Amino acid sequence: xxxxxxxxxxxxxxxxxxxKVAEILGxxxxxxxxxxxxxxxxxxxxxxxxxxxxxISTDELLKGDTHSxxxxxxxxxxxxNENMQKDNSEQIEKYRRKSALLxxxxxxxYILSVVPFFILRDGKIMITCFxxxxxxxxxxxxxxxxxxxxxxxxxxxxTKELKLYKQISSILSxxxxxxxLLVSFxxxxxxxxxxxxxxxxxxCEIIKLIFVLKGADINDEK
Numbered sequence: 001x002x003x004x005x006x007x008x009x010x011x012x013x014x015x016x017x018x019x020k021v022a023e024i025l026g027x028x029x030x031x032x033x034x035x036x037x038x039x040x041x042x043x044x045x046x047x048x049x050x051x052x053x054x055x056i057s058t059d060e061l062l063k064g065d066t067h068s069x070x071x072x073x074x075x076x077x078x079x080x081n082e083n084m085q086k087d088n089s090e091q092i093e094k095y096r097r098k099s100a101l102l103x104x105x106x107x108x109x110y111i112l113s114v115v116p117f118f119i120l121r122d123g124k125i126m127i128t129c130f131x132x133x134x135x136x137x138x139x140x141x142x143x144x145x146x147x148x149x150x151x152x153x154x155x156x157x158x159t160k161e162l163k164l165y166k167q168i169s170s171i172l173s174x175x176x177x178x179x180x181l182l183v184s185f186x187x188x189x190x191x192x193x194x195x196x197x198x199x200x201x202x203x204c205e206i207i208k209l210i211f212v213l214k215g216a217d218i219n220d221e222k
Contacts, residue, residue: 003062004038010054011036025049095147096212102144103209109137110202114195134198141205165211169204176200 001009011021011032018032025032025046034040042050051061116129176196184193 002038003041004036006061007032007042007050008036010056014054021053024053098147099144100209100212102140103205103212106137106140107202107205107209109133109140110198110205113137113198161211165207168207172203172207173200176203 011018018029018036022029022032027046031040035042047058047061051058054061110133113130113133116126116133120126120129176199180193180196183196184190187193
């Protein structure tokens with residue numbers, strides 16, 4: 001019996017779908033399918049999670065010893081009960097609210113980053129304040145992404161929304177590039193037209209905030 005066949009049999013014995021196994025392991029359903037049909041083999045970092053999922057040793061998984069096959073249904077990765085699902089939903093909702101708040105603050109900071117150019121006269125202080133504000137706004141965005149729960153469920157709808165968000169961002173970046181070059185060449189004001197890219201960053205965050213408020217998970221992860 002091949003590794004793929006063993007993975008298939010163990011999954012069936014535990015009564016799990018490919019989608020559920022993919023969710024538990026943090027991969028796609030297509031990846032599980034490829035493992036079970038021997039098109040690819042699990043990455044090294046997925047061997048231990050697979051063994052824990054099916055309650056077997058690495059030797060049993062890789063070499064085919066099946067004396068522990070009766071334990072397939074006793075893994076610590078049991079199908080979540082209603083309370084676990086409720087806790088997970090609450091965790092996801094809490095993250096979304098926090099992420100929306102951080103993005104809103106970041107957008108405000110990006111907008112306010114140009115204020116020093118209008119109220120300060122000292123060039124060095126002006127530039128310093130600008131970059132400090134930009135750095136704080138970016139730090140909040142990075143913190144929001146890093147604080148995401150590891151096992152947030154990505155549904156098919158969320159995947160479509162992520163694809164839509166990427167398409168919008170790509171189109172917007174192209175439009176902004178054309179505007180930037182056009183304005184810069186026509187006005188010759190290269191020293192100030194870079195602010196167009198600050199506006200682009202603000203627009204991207206506004207679009208992201210709209211998706212997050214709609215309940216979409218648009219953080220790109222494998």
